[in-house]
Amino acid sequence: MELFADIIIDISHSKLDQTFQYRVPEALQDVLEPGNVVEVPFGRGDRPTKGYVLRVTEYSACPPEKLKEITRIETDLAGAESKLTALALWMRDYYGCTTVQALRTVLPFRQKAARRQKKTVALKLSREEALARLGQFRQKHQAARARLLEALIGENILPREVVTGSLKITASVLRALEEQGVIACESEQVYRTPELLRRLRKESGGDQETDFGYTDVSGGISLKKDAERIHLNHEQQRIVDTVLSEWDDPDRREYLIHGVTGSGKTAVYMELIDAALRMGKQAILLIPEISLTYQNVIRFYHRFGDRISVLHSRLSPAERYDQFERARTGDIDVMIGPRSALFTPFQKLGIIIIDEEHESSYKSESVPRYHARETAQKRAALERAKLVLGSATPSLEAYHEAENGRSRLFTLTKRATGGTLPSVTIVDMRAELRDGNRSILSRDLFGKIGERLERGQQTMLFLNRRGYSGFVSCRSCGHVIKCPHCDVSLSLHKNGKLICHYCGYERPALSRCPECDSPYIGGFKAGTQQIEELVMQSFPRARVLRMDADTTRGKDGHAEILRAFGDREADILVGTQMIVKGHDFPHVTLVGILAADLSLNVPHYQAAERTFELLTQAAGRAGRGDTPGEVVIQTYVPENYAITSAAAQDYLSFYRQEMEYRSLSGYPPAGDMMALHCYSEDPGKLAVAVDYLAQFVRKLARRYEAAVIGPADEAVAKVNDVYRKALFVKHPQERALTAMKNLTEQYIEINTGFQEIRVQFERK
Ligand code: ADP
Ligand code: ZN
Ligand code: ZN
Numbered sequence: 230m231e232l233f234a235d236i237i238i239d240i241s242h243s244k245l246d247q248t249f250q251y252r253v254p255e256a257l258q259d260v261l262e263p264g265n266v267v268e269v270p271f272g273r274g275d276r277p278t279k280g281y282v283l284r285v286t287e288y289s290a291c292p293p294e295k296l297k298e299i300t301r302i303e304t305d306l307a308g309a310e311s312k313l314t315a316l317a318l319w320m321r322d323y324y325g326c327t328t329v330q331a332l333r334t335v336l337p338f339r340q341k342a343a344r345r346q347k348k349t350v351a352l353k354l355s356r357e358e359a360l361a362r363l364g365q366f367r368q369k370h371q372a373a374r375a376r377l378l379e380a381l382i383g384e385n386i387l388p389r390e391v392v393t394g395s396l397k398i399t400a401s402v403l404r405a406l407e408e409q410g411v412i413a414c415e416s417e418q419v420y421r422t423p424e425l426l427r428r429l430r431k432e433s434g435g436d437q438e439t440d441f442g443y444t445d446v447s448g449g450i451s452l453k454k455d456a457e458r459i460h461l462n463h464e465q466q467r468i469v470d471t472v473l474s475e476w477d478d479p480d481r482r483e484y485l486i487h488g489v490t491g492s493g494k495t496a497v498y499m500e501l502i503d504a505a506l507r508m509g510k511q512a513i514l515l516i517p518e519i520s521l522t523y524q525n526v527i528r529f530y531h532r533f534g535d536r537i538s539v540l541h542s543r544l545s546p547a548e549r550y551d552q553f554e555r556a557r558t559g560d561i562d563v564m565i566g567p568r569s570a571l572f573t574p575f576q577k578l579g580i581i582i583i584d585e586e587h588e589s590s591y592k593s594e595s596v597p598r599y600h601a602r603e604t605a606q607k608r609a610a611l612e613r614a615k616l617v618l619g620s621a622t623p624s625l626e627a628y629h630e631a632e633n634g635r636s637r638l639f640t641l642t643k644r645a646t647g648g649t650l651p652s653v654t655i656v657d658m659r660a661e662l663r664d665g666n667r668s669i670l671s672r673d674l675f676g677k678i679g680e681r682l683e684r685g686q687q688t689m690l691f692l693n694r695r696g697y698s699g700f701v702s703c704r705s706c707g708h709v710i711k712c713p714h715c716d717v718s719l720s721l722h723k724n725g726k727l728i729c730h731y732c733g734y735e736r737p738a739l740s741r742c743p744e745c746d747s748p749y750i751g752g753f754k755a756g757t758q759q760i761e762e763l764v765m766q767s768f769p770r771a772r773v774l775r776m777d778a779d780t781t782r783g784k785d786g787h788a789e790i791l792r793a794f795g796d797r798e799a800d801i802l803v804g805t806q807m808i809v810k811g812h813d814f815p816h817v818t819l820v821g822i823l824a825a826d827l828s829l830n831v832p833h834y835q836a837a838e839r840t841f842e843l844l845t846q847a848a849g850r851a852g853r854g855d856t857p858g859e860v861v862i863q864t865y866v867p868e869n870y871a872i873t874s875a876a877a878q879d880y881l882s883f884y885r886q887e888m889e890y891r892s893l894s895g896y897p898p899a900g901d902m903m904a905l906h907c908y909s910e911d912p913g914k915l916a917v918a919v920d921y922l923a924q925f926v927r928k929l930a931r932r933y934e935a936a937v938i939g940p941a942d943e944a945v946a947k948v949n950d951v952y953r954k955a956l957f958v959k960h961p962q963e964r965a966l967t968a969m970k971n972l973t974e975q976y977i978e979i980n981t982g983f984q985e986i987r988v989q990f991e992r993k
Contacts, residue, residue, distance in 0.1 A: 488641025510579025
């Protein structure tokens with residue numbers, strides 16, 4: 230029997246999947262599988278070319294004798310690239326995209342940018358020979374030659390730019406000496422080094438290579454002394470011991486560490502990474518981009534030295550490619566980076582760690598809209614690697630999986646360095662209004678800020694405007710106008726209507742609260758700027774800093790504000806959620822959270838989860854030093870469980886109540902959900918196409934017993950003149966949604982009505 234393989238050749242060019250068929254040689258018939266990287270003859274002159282196997286079949290599209298044969302499997306890459314290709318195929322099938330889109334996401338395809346070269350001049354003589362030759366040069370008054378040789382006798386090898394620069398040696402002298410066999414002029418490939426890595430090396434007194442901004446490829450890999458090694462406490466040690474004792478157990482792959490900030494999770498990660506390296510394996514550590522700071526990475530650099538590399542969004546494609554190359558060739562063993570670092574092509578991946586796994590930045594907003602947590606689960610399974618998630622506020626998904634036994638749960642209950650949790654007060658803003666205080670600041674918070682100023686301590690004011698989308702609420706009773714069908718808040722539109730972004734339900738705006746008849750009903754208007762002004766008016770002596778998208782626009786704007794506040798150049802920092810993420814300010818003893826419920830009304834089923842996360846994190850900012858901290862949470866819904874459990878720092882209580890809501894409404898992780906996002910420049914065509922799509926999906930839904938919601942305008946209905954609508958499908962099982970997605974993809978492909986419509990699938 231003959232076998233044939235569909236192969237994709239070049240992923241750096243075409244956007245569409247174009248496959249070519251090849252014959253599978255007999256020797257490969259039993260081993261070849263989708264995902265394999267192969268070499269095939271291609272194009273004019275049958276150039277040996279790399280290809281990715283998508284499918285192996287018994288059928289050929291044309292007479293077999295016309296097909297060429299696969300030359301070989303790329304075995305040297307088999308470890309990394311074939312598994313990544315298999316991962317890409319899974320992403321294509323699960324998230325819905327073309328094969329090329331998936332491969333381009335996962336594989337570091339070569340960029341056009343030329344490789345950098347490092348040029349050096351090396352001494353080819355022994356020390357004695359060189360000294361003899363130096364004497365000859367001096368005798369003959371060959372000053373330049375003598376100068377170079379003198380320098381080389383000390384160093385043996387010098388960068389070419391030093392030789393031609395400060396030593397002022399000309400090219401003709403170099404050529405002459407090379408011909409005499411005194412020196413060798415060499416050039417070697419070097420990798421571009423990310424700025425963050427360069428800084429780590431420089432400031433920790435690393436190798437001198439840094440002066441040139443290059444990484445030495447040939448050697449120089451040094452394991453730093455155990456500078457960052459700490460003696461783990463009992464709780465931490467138990468985690469490490471358990472994971473290590475189950476290392477080869479195929480049924481135990483995933484772990485969740487639930488531990489408050491400062492409970493010592495990072496110390497555990499380092500120990501686990503260390504263990505993986507000792508086994509000759511490699512490690513990937515994902516950190517949200519915003520936390521990928523010098524302060525956070527330097528600890529890893531101190532422990533693992535040049536065996537780590539970092540990725541971040543500001544790397545050029547060439548720099549990124551080079552870091553992946555270093556991983557593939559074994560030049561490094563630990564990759565630290567955001568979402569995309571998950572695709573580091575290590576040959577023997579031992580462990581993937583995802584810190585702050587609840588962060589929404591782990592989900593990609595472009596096709597394929599993958600989630601790093603899910604994709605890491607898949608990669609860990611494919612490569613028999615361990616997966617460790619860590620968070621102070623685990624995502625409902627992660628905690629649910631720990632509960633149902635898919636992963637093992639560890640809890641770190643105390644701050645590793647001691648210290649007490651802050652005391653939290655909830656202020657009912659409805660009562661403030663009743664008592665005649667219409668300010669954004671409650672009397673309680675106002676008084677406490679004053680106290681801090683007198684004592685010379687710092688205050689952070691956090692305005693929770695995350696994902697704010699113009700909901701309408703009553704300032705008198707806290708009532709929020711919600712969709713009667715979807716249990717998410719309605720958004721106020723410019724035309725005055727209130728609209729649901731899940732199902733499209735709309736109703737006219739109101740002038741009085743339907744619950745209490747108060748006229749104080751409307752959208753929330755205050756921004757960070759107004760708060761800054763208000764604070765400056767109320768406390769004229771206070772030095773106030775503001776941090777939001779406007780004030781951090783410039784390069785380093787973000788870091789500069791944090792530095793200034795850290796150096797106590799200001800008394801009060803006003804900001805958006807940017808200020809709550811993992812920065813330690815020991816002199817902050819008061820954190821005020823304004824409009825705590827704002828994010829509760831984001832029209833999204835995860836609104837309460839995001840709110841709980843933010844409030845817990847914000848509260849954690851208070852009192853990291855010796856002085857105990859205080860937190861004031863201002864809200865119109867003081868009884869809401871997201872707010873009360875955040876105030877009590879009680880994750881489990883939040884989790885239980887939130888799971889109840891998800892179960893009742895069939896939202897993940899209680900059930901599975903899929904969104905179909907439709908985009909077009911032409912609103913008319915979009916509306917028609919989406920209606921057809923909805924009809925088709927509803928027909929499928931009857932067969933699969935799924936629930937369909939929508940179509941509706943997206944929360945932001947138009948971006949850059951592209952109109953956006955969405956449709957949602959819910960089903961208890963993920964498999965049913967995948968099947969529905971596949972059928973819908975086919976429907977879209979064969980229907981010409983969708984030619985000007987872009988449809989993107991999103992899971993969860
Ligand atoms: P997390 O990652 O949970 O925020 P870290 O690992 O960063 O926690 O630990 C917080 C602080 O406590 C760090 O300064 C760390 O050096 C210190 N620390 C962690 N574990 C221990 C330990 N076992 N003994 C002493 N200090 C520790
Ligand atoms: Zn009311
Ligand atoms: Zn609705």
